[in-house]
Amino acid sequence: MTVIDxxxxxxEANTPARPWRLAPGAPAYHFxxxxxxxxxxxxxxxVGVDGAILVSPISMYGYDASYxxxxxxxxxxxxxxxKPIDSDDPAAVDIIAEWKKTxxxxxxxxxxxxxxxxxxxxxxxxxxxxxxxxxxxxxxxxCWGNLDAAMGLIDRNPNTRFVIDHLGIPQPLTxxxxxxxxxxxxxxxELAKRPNAAIKVTGACTLAHEPYPYRDIWDPLAQLFDAWxxxxxxxxxxxxxxxxxxxxxxxxxxxxxxxxxxxxxxxxLMGGACARxxxxxxxxxxxSPA
Numbered sequence: 001m002t003v004i005d006x007x008x009x010x011x012e013a014n015t016p017a018r019p020w021r022l023a024p025g026a027p028a029y030h031f032x033x034x035x036x037x038x039x040x041x042x043x044x045x046x047v048g049v050d051g052a053i054l055v056s057p058i059s060m061y062g063y064d065a066s067y068x069x070x071x072x073x074x075x076x077x078x079x080x081x082x083k084p085i086d087s088d089d090p091a092a093v094d095i096i097a098e099w100k101k102t103x104x105x106x107x108x109x110x111x112x113x114x115x116x117x118x119x120x121x122x123x124x125x126x127x128x129x130x131x132x133x134x135x136x137x138x139x140x141x142x143c144w145g146n147l148d149a150a151m152g153l154i155d156r157n158p159n160t161r162f163v164i165d166h167l168g169i170p171q172p173l174t175x176x177x178x179x180x181x182x183x184x185x186x187x188x189x190e191l192a193k194r195p196n197a198a199i200k201v202t203g204a205c206t207l208a209h210e211p212y213p214y215r216d217i218w219d220p221l222a223q224l225f226d227a228w229x230x231x232x233x234x235x236x237x238x239x240x241x242x243x244x245x246x247x248x249x250x251x252x253x254x255x256x257x258x259x260x261x262x263x264x265x266x267x268x269l270m271g272g273a274c275a276r277x278x279x280x281x282x283x284x285x286x287x288s289p290a
Contacts, residue, residue: 001263001267002050002051002267002282003050003051003252003271004050004051004052004053004271004274005051005236005239006052006202007053007237008052008236009056009060009238009239010067011034011036011057011060014033018067020059020061021060021061021062032240035239037070037079038074040239044078047249048252050271050282051077051078051080052078052080052236052282053080053081053106053236054068054071054072054081055140056082056083056084063083065081068083069081072103072104076103076283080105080278080280081104081105082105082107082108082140083099083102083108084110084111085109085110087121087125087128088121092127092128093127096131096137100135106137106138106278107139107140107163108128108137109139109140109142110129111142112125112146112150112153113142113146113165114144114145114146122153126157130159130160132160133161137161138163138277139160141162143164144166144167144170147184147191150191151191154194154196155194159196160196161196162196163197163199164199166200166203167200167207168187168188169182169183169188169207171203171206171207171242172206172207174244175245177209185223185224189223192227198228198232200234200235201221201224201233202234202235203236203238203242204217205245206242206245206246212247212253212254213254213257213258221260222260225265225269230268234273234277235270235274237251237252239251
């Protein structure tokens with residue numbers, strides 16, 4: 001079974017050479033001084049994760065994906081790259097076209113979740129989504145807490161492929177877990193009716209009230225799997241956003257060891273669907289830090 005983590009972040013220490021560019025109002029949710037590409041690869045190797053989709057962390061680097069590109073060059077077989085795109089940037093279409101030429105680039109990301117600063121630039125999003133369709137890029141869509149608007153945007157762009165971030169459900173950045181973390185699950189199940197959307201099962205363990213192996217997440221996840229189908233569900237850890245609540249190794253093993261998944265379901269959820277959605281698979285030959 002090829003294991004692909006559908007979302008990880010990597011970043012260097014905050015130095016004048018590459019300063020963190022915390023977006024106004026964006027959550028500073030990375031709780032380590034640094035998690036370099038080599039450190040991400042080391043963690044993946046430790047628990048047998050073959051590859052990952054490396055999403056350039058907007059809270060650290062804004063819309064600059066240059067560090068993610070450096071990591072991919074150092075570990076070309078281990079990472080597919082996703083770059084966030086600014087809906088207010090008049091050059092967004094050209095930026096996407098140039099990103100398509102970037103080695104390892106597999107998609108782009110837009111953000112329209114509750115708590116994100118500013119009003120959504122809907123005309124800017126529409127331009128981005130049309131270009132993503134033209135370039136055959138799946139669009140990672142951060143929209144938790146704003147699913148009604150997200151459904152409208154998805155419906156207006158039926159030729160664009162969307163990948164809903166983090167179950168579409170608000171997830172805590174720090175303890176405690178909300179008393180009712182699955183409140184938006186009915187809307188997520190409704191969202192599954194959109195054939196041009198897939199969903200990341202990333203950060204799910206942050207919604208657990210029980211400790212590892214997080215048994216209380218499985219009944220709501222079963223509803224999600226039934227609605228979306230495993231071929232549209234992409235498991236991942238969202239490391240390092242989730243580090244204040246869950247351990248990386250345990251967030252992998254909770255899915256690998258559970259008896260709530262058959263072997264074929266596990267294989268699709270933990271790698272097969274991700275490879276299909278992004279058209280990318282890791283190369284096992286690149287299995288050590290550079």
